Each structure stands twice: as C-alpha cells, then as structure tokens.
Amino acid sequence: MLTDLKTALRPALVLTALFALLLGLAYPALITGVAQILFPHQANGSLIREGDKVIGSELLGQKFTGDTFFHGRPSAAGADGYDAAASAGSNLGPTSQALVDRVKADIDANRTSPGQSVPTDLVTASASGLDPHISPEAALSQVDRVAAARGLKRGTVESLVRRHIQTSLLGLIGEDRVNVLALNRALDALPRATALDRR
Template sequence: MKKNFLISIWFTLATALLFGIIYPLVVTGLAQVLFPKQANGELIRKDGNLVGSHLIGQPFTASGYFYSRPSAAGTAGYDPTASGGSNLGPTNKALIDRVNASVQQLQATNPNVTVPVDLVTTSGSGLDPDISPASADFQVPRVARERGMSEHDLRAVVANHTKGRQFGILGEPRVNVLDLNLDLDTMHPRR
C-alpha cells in the first residue's frame, strides 16, 4: 500500500514537471525559433507606438477607413479576453434585428449594391482581422470619397493588400483591415 502511494506521488510530480513545465518551455522555445513573428503576436508599431496586431481585429468607425467585421467578443466587441461568437442562432430575433440594422446602415452609404455577408455577421472568434475582397470592394466608394482618391487607385491599393488562400487551398482570399487602413494613412491621409 505504501509502495503504491509513493509511486502515485512520484508519478504525479513527474507528470506535473513534464507537462506543466518542460513541455510548455519546449513548445514555447520551438515557436520562438521557428515562428518568432507569430509567437509574439505579429504586433504592428507605428512611430514606435503599438497600434495593433496582424492577428486580432479592431473596430474602425471613421468614414475614411475600411470597416472591420462586427465582433461579438465582449460587451463592446473586439475584447481578446472574451473571444467567441454571439451564439445566436439564425432564427434569433436579436441577431436578425442586428443584421438588418447593419445592412440598412451600410446600404445607405452604397445603395443598390448587395452588402457582403461578412460585413454584417460576426466570426466564430469575434476577432477576425480580415474581411473578404468583396467587403473591401463594397467600401471603396465611401473610403475613396472621404480620402479624395479615385476609386480605381483605391481598388489598386486593396488589390495589393489582398492575400490569397493559404498554401493555395486553405481558406478564402482576404484583406487585413488594419494593414490596409495604416497603408492608406501613410499614402493618402484623410482630408
């Protein structure tokens, strides 16, 4: 009995050491060596100040900026400590009302054009930094007008920020909203 008790104590300590300390340190070390940018959050700095991350979305509400997807992460959205979807089903009245209100608001700025679904629906994480090229294209007239740019020139900037499928097969083409807006601030400041 005493022997079994000691074996269980030693096994508990050994597994705690192995999986609680050694394994996390090895994985963290490998991540830092193999993927240092991603392991550190792909942070974006402008003039020495931290402005965001390539991996986490943030809200843009000013008219001269491309809007991100809506977020259900936290009460105000875009809270990285409360990542998750809204858990509202497709027949939920609150979801239907929110989506309809968003569609009406967006169509007011770009009438007679179908609003892309990712501009009015949240993602599973609530923190997606990207929108579809269709969502970016939908916003081009509004942003071009606010920045005093031609739509053609702005579409070229969007095309430069459009990334294809990962490894050519995974996911969908996407545009990182923060990268695009920062580039626009540098190249074509708002009026």
C-alpha cells in the first residue's frame, strides 16, 4: 500500500516541480529577456525622461491645472486623483449628488461659451482614474483657452493637437486619442510667443 502511494506520488511531485521551474521561472525569464531586447521602452513602463529624471509614463495620466495646459480626464484615484497606488473609479452612481455636483463643476470649468457642449471625457473619470488619453474632440475644445493663455496663434496650437492624434490600430482596434502628457510636453517645447505670434 505504501509502495503504491509512493509510486503514485512520485510522478505528481516531479511534474509539479518541473512545471514550477518551467512556467514559474524559465518561461517568465525568457519572455522578460525577449521583451528587454525587442521592446525595452515598453517593457520598462514606457517611461518619459528629461535627462536622468523620470517625469511620467505614456501609460499613466497626470493632473494638469491652469489655462496654459491641456487637461486630461477627471480622476478619482486617491485623494487628489491620478494616484497609481490607488487606481480606481469613484463608484458613485448616477443618483449620487456628489457625482452630479462634480460633473456640473467640470462642465462649467470646460465650457468656454454659453450653450457650448463639452466633450464627455472631460467630465467623466475613467475606471482606473489613470487614463492618459483624451479624445481629439476634447483636446480641440481646449485649443482656444491654451492659445490665449500662452499668447500663441490658435492655428499653431490646433496644428500641434492634430499632430498628436494617435489613430486606432488598422482603423478597427481602439479609438483615436491624444496623449495629454505628450501634448503638453510638445506645447512646452514650442518657442515662446512674440508680439508677432499673437496677431
């Protein structure tokens, strides 16, 4: 009886150890190595650097305030939003007065003229609270504010937005979008406005 148990257990234990080594160590190490060789930027978090300093990631939204920057989607992740350690939505339902008040405030903040519609993604948070993208419509709706605040021609800022539109994969997967951090970095890289630029 004991011999039969040992005979039955031995292959199970050997296979468990073998697959733990293969699937728990060898396979992840192989995939990590291949990713580091072929896609090092993506494998390391798509980090954005200025010199030696990491200033963000292409995959994580950041909070931008003030009229001189394009704003991303609202975030309920953490106390102040955009907290990667507290990624989540607000879980507030459509009857929540706190949600209604927040959305109304965001609509008022993003409306530049009476009766103007505000793109939905500027007043609704994503499920993660860390979405780095907004729709092209949301970015274009902010052009007048940003151009005026920076003293730039509207056409210059609009052209910058249009150059930063990322299209859907093969026209089928995903939606057209604009990465807010990349757009704001490109905006900061523009030459300072002169009196001639403002005409």
